Amino acid sequence: MTTVESPNAPKHFIAQIIDADIASGKWGAPGDQSVVRTRFPPEPNGYLHIGHAKSICLNYGLAELHGGKFFLRFDDTNPVKEEIEYVEAIKRDIKWLGADWDGASGAGLRWASNYFQQLYDWAVELIEKGLAYVCELSGEEVRATRGTPTVPGKASPYRDRPVAESLDLFARMKAGEFADGSKTLRAKIDMASPNFNMRDPVMYRVLHAHHHNTGDAWCVYPMYDWAHGLEDSIEGITHSLCTLEFEDHRPLYNWFIEAINKDRGPGSKWGKTIHHPQQIEFAKLRLTHIMLGKRRLVELVRDKHVRGWDDPRMSTISAFRRRGYTAEAIRSFCDAVGVTKFDSVIDFGRLEEALRDDLNKRAPRRMAVLKPVKLVIENWADGGDAERTEWMEAVNNPEDASAGTRKVPFTRELYIDADDFMVDAPKKFFRLAPGREVRLRYGYWVTCTGYETDEKSGEVTLIRCTYDPQTRGGESPPADAEGHVRKVKGTIHWVSAAHAARAEVRLFDRLWTVEEPDRKPKDAPADWHFTQTMNPDSLEVIADAMVEPALGEDARDAGAQWADGIARFQFERIGYFCVDPDTDASAGKLVFNRTATLKDTWAKVAGKG
Ligand code: ATP
Ligand code: MG
Numbered sequence: 001m002t003t004v005e006s007p008n009a010p011k012h013f014i015a016q017i018i019d020a021d022i023a024s025g026k027w028g029a030p031g032d033q034s035v036v037r038t039r040f041p042p043e044p045n046g047y048l049h050i051g052h053a054k055s056i057c058l059n060y061g062l063a064e065l066h067g068g069k070f071f072l073r074f075d076d077t078n079p080v081k082e083e084i085e086y087v088e089a090i091k092r093d094i095k096w097l098g099a100d101w102d103g104a105s106g107a108g109l110r111w112a113s114n115y116f117q118q119l120y121d122w123a124v125e126l127i128e129k130g131l132a133y134v135c136e137l138s139g140e141e142v143r144a145t146r147g148t149p150t151v152p153g154k155a156s157p158y159r160d161r162p163v164a165e166s167l168d169l170f171a172r173m174k175a176g177e178f179a180d181g182s183k184t185l186r187a188k189i190d191m192a193s194p195n196f197n198m199r200d201p202v203m204y205r206v207l208h209a210h211h212h213n214t215g216d217a218w219c220v221y222p223m224y225d226w227a228h229g230l231e232d233s234i235e236g237i238t239h240s241l242c243t244l245e246f247e248d249h250r251p252l253y254n255w256f257i258e259a260i261n262k263d264r265g266p267g268s269k270w271g272k273t274i275h276h277p278q279q280i281e282f283a284k285l286r287l288t289h290i291m292l293g294k295r296r297l298v299e300l301v302r303d304k305h306v307r308g309w310d311d312p313r314m315s316t317i318s319a320f321r322r323r324g325y326t327a328e329a330i331r332s333f334c335d336a337v338g339v340t341k342f343d344s345v346i347d348f349g350r351l352e353e354a355l356r357d358d359l360n361k362r363a364p365r366r367m368a369v370l371k372p373v374k375l376v377i378e379n380w381a382d383g384g385d386a387e388r389t390e391w392m393e394a395v396n397n398p399e400d401a402s403a404g405t406r407k408v409p410f411t412r413e414l415y416i417d418a419d420d421f422m423v424d425a426p427k428k429f430f431r432l433a434p435g436r437e438v439r440l441r442y443g444y445w446v447t448c449t450g451y452e453t454d455e456k457s458g459e460v461t462l463i464r465c466t467y468d469p470q471t472r473g474g475e476s477p478p479a480d481a482e483g484h485v486r487k488v489k490g491t492i493h494w495v496s497a498a499h500a501a502r503a504e505v506r507l508f509d510r511l512w513t514v515e516e517p518d519r520k521p522k523d524a525p526a527d528w529h530f531t532q533t534m535n536p537d538s539l540e541v542i543a544d545a546m547v548e549p550a551l552g553e554d555a556r557d558a559g560a561q562w563a564d565g566i567a568r569f570q571f572e573r574i575g576y577f578c579v580d581p582d583t584d585a586s587a588g589k590l591v592f593n594r595t596a597t598l599k600d601t602w603a604k605v606a607g608k609g
Pocket of ligand 1 (some may be wrong): 040042043051052054241242243283284285292294497503507
């Protein structure tokens with residue numbers, strides 16, 4: 001994984017800060033790059049989404065680039081919302097992206113909950129130093145006395161209680177003597193600070209909750225701001241990268257560490273000073289037509305608006321994987337969009353382009369007919385036995401000669417796509433129509449001599465053709481007596497009816513009809529709900545597609561050619577597809593997901609072309 005595309009590419013501002021720190025020896029010997037330590041600190045309360053991928057690529061990429069270390073740290077300080085399913089999914093997704101916390105640049109897996117005792121001891125130290133106190137205001141009272149941006153907050157009546165009293169109460173909070181919400185430990189900072197985060201923020205709350213790691217050992221749980229910077233400190237993180245909404249929290253991040261370091265040093269009864277990481281904020285990744293709000297993603301899954309966290313229409317990393325996206329494409333996209341301090345929404349088309357760039361080079365080509373209609377070659381017996389199968393040579397990937405060729409069966413009866421035939425075709429319709437000739441890719445040239453329709457629906461049910469035996473492999477026929485060579489404008493794909501495998505094909509479209517589905521419109525009616533902007537046509541299931549027989553074997557074997565075991569293809573003229581896990585190749589059940597169309601059709605529809 002790389003964060004810098006080329007040695008000469010301009011480095012983003014965080015890379016520049018790190019370079020300067022390495023040069024000045026801020027974290028170790030000047031010039032020593034390996035001091036760089038980063039982390040990704042997910043809260044296990046949902047699956048990771050594409051925004052998290054940016055943070056993972058950034059953090060891991062910087063550690064790897066400098067030969068430093070990368071931690072995966074589960075921020076499991078909140079016992080209530082966390083689930084093991086999420087932990088496993090998060091690990092799977094990070095590994096898939098290529099950020100290996102156990103590998104050469106990894107420093108292992110950590111749990112914030114393993115630091116509970118250390119955090120508690122430091123809190124006691126702050127009380128002893130007169131920098132924290134036990135407050136008995138309710139949550140509502142704390143909020144009501146916080147003040148406004150222009151009016152200072154009101155000091156808690158418990159603010160100046162004796163240190164011994166706070167120490168005693170805090171110990172009893174921990175021992176479980178008090179009810180949930182009845183007491184908090186607050187930092188004693190500045191009730192008049194223009195920064196709300198500094199108005200005596202809560203460090204601990206009483207919560208009698210079972211924790212997946214620490215069980216019932218704790219009845220007090222640390223707040224995010226208190227815990228996060230100290231976790232960074234314990235792990236020796238050098239650059240603590242977070243998103244812009246934490247900019248206002250940076251003074252508090254620093255205050256907590258400085259408060260612990262106060263009066264520490266040689267000869268101090270508190271001991272040595274602790275490590276002080278540098279918090280740096282960057283803008284979140286946002287994409288058009290993509291929802292990232294975690295609470296809303298939870299709701300989509302819970303209320304079954306989608307088929308699960310990995311429904312290919314979701315914004316989660318698991319969903320992108322199931323849809324056929326490659327980790328390489330997501331990483332190169334994250335590199336390309338860069339790291340800034342400015343909030344912006346990036347066109348989803350850029351992620352799709354990164355995907356097409358990757359799959360165009362790597363995905364083997366196959367033929368699949370999504371809306372099959374039968375085509376019969378009436379003069380097939382002209383070339384020999386009417387029941388014969390001819391095996392045609394097809395190129396696997398024109399972008400990659402090493403991908404070789406394969407044999408595709410050609411027979412008297414084929415399927416072509418209903419969209420490739422028109423009864424009353426306009427001049428510019430370069431596909432098949434009565435009296436017109438077209439090239440069947442890697443097959444023969446055929447001319448339409450007639451067709452049959454369904455009496456009731458009028459739909460075409462059969463197309464009759466003749467073929468030119470001199471066009472084998474799709475080659476041009478020889479010149480006629482006057483030296484003219486016949487030409488065809490169109491080339492279409494096909495499969496042999498006798499050999500084709502039946503497949504289910506799932507076509508996905510954007511899940512949201514609006515560019516910023518997370519944003520509630522200013523003039524939204526009272527009953528507005530975010531699901532109202534869902535695209536009702538985001539999933540089309542084709543039950544009876546016909547695919548070339550090789551795809552039946554591919555569904556079983558071709559995954560081995562991809563690092564993550566997911567087989568991906570380009571269906572000629574249609575788009576990129578992958579094998580869905582609902583596939584059961586040995587039982588003949590094939591399910592393919594459309595990863596992306598060949599071109600950005602959606603931009604065209606929206607008039608953005
Ligand atoms: P919430 O706090 O609402 O549960 P979250 O998305 O912040 O959601 P975390 O698990 O706390 O979830 O996030 C882990 C890390 O990912 C954090 O460091 C956070 O800053 C980063 N992150 C979250 N969303 C994005 C995004 N859209 N772009 C880049 N980084 C992100
Ligand atoms: Mg968060």
